[in-house]
Amino acid sequence: VAQTYDVIAERDEKIGAFLALNKDQALAQAKELDQVGIAADQVLAGIPVGIKDNIVTRDLTTTAASKILENFNPIYNATVMDKLAAAKMITVGKLNMDEFAMGGSTETSAFKLTKNAWDQTKVPGGSSGGSAAAVASGQVIAALGSDTGGSIRQPAAYNGIVGMKPTYGRVSRYGLIAFASSLDQIGPLTRTVKDNALMLNAISGADQHDFTSSRRPVPDFTSGIDAGVKGMRIAVPKEYMGDGIAPEVKDAIKQAIKTYEELGAIVEEVSLPYSKYGVAVYYIIASSEASSNLQRFDGIRYGFRAQDVKNLEDVYVRSRSEGFGDEVKRRIMLGTFSLSAGTYDKFFKKAAQVRTLICRDFDRVFADYDLILAPTAPTVAYGIGEEIDDPVTMYMNDILTIPVNLAGLPGMSLPAGFANGLPIGMQLIAPQFAEQTIYQAGYAFE
């Protein structure tokens, strides 16, 4: 743990992944562990981990990278934090992200810019950009992120690491600062597939504080991980390999298909015709849920409060006006509009209906296949500042990851090659609660 802080001191000036460090507490915990020792089954004990800053940590600043939560110190832990503590993992600090996880490049953070671990002129992706860059630059062995429309998988792809968005309900969302409650999931970012499975073991399971967490038994995600892919049926959706996907990304996926065939899998092309509406559906549903979830930031209960206010309404209006960034305001307006009387049927209800069609597309494919293979993102990491002023282009970057959240499926990104010195990610998608199949196929490829 002490070494981890040395590495952070040396590297994070260049990368900018951390928003807060937990040094005194982490070193004390490590010392205690040295004294009491580690049992043979405590495979994660003593391992330093970084946490995305929208996961609440008791007595450790949690801001969701928003000015409205500046210096906010939670009085309780997210369930995943209690679980990591039970596994004796050591939280070394909190990681930068897009404000309230709204974004795909970590550039909407109110506090700092994070750089891609491979090329500091490029974005680290987002919204879990700090988590991905911290792992990829060797500052921590593992990190937690959150994924509402691609925020674990896309930065994992841009930084050449492994990132898993588990099945909706696999991991408790208690203590995850809510963005879009029907889509959000916490998941691990790691350098290897097996590390990822170990981390998911530690954080999964039913939680009485989150009624959307599943009661299904949690398997050991490492068991059978080395069973290979012989006879496994893998589907490649043609819509995920169409125009708009960069040639070097397509090449890497074609190469991966070849590798899987050589390993004995059966790979075939399928169609997911409704996926093309995923981005449109997502921005209505996610913004609507966000507009509701973000009502609680009123200048009274948490963090930032505007100064020199005239009356109560002024507290609300000015605190929110000054505390939220542009992207967050854009989503609140979009969501409030979609939910208003007169537009609800045309927008929110319609989006919910199309969401069902997207789910059915996946059901149809999974009747015949074990897994779906696709690129994670249409391109490799782009330059800092290049897309931030163009929200729609930015939104389209998530076209390959969003349908997975809409359907509540598990999806994992893992490294599949390089182009011009930048990593390319590929995505493995499975039926609900079949994370083990993903790990098995990922491990065989790695």
Ligand code: GLN
């Ligand atoms: N980039 C998407 C958005 O801006 C997804 C973010 C996420 O998964 N948290 O909403």
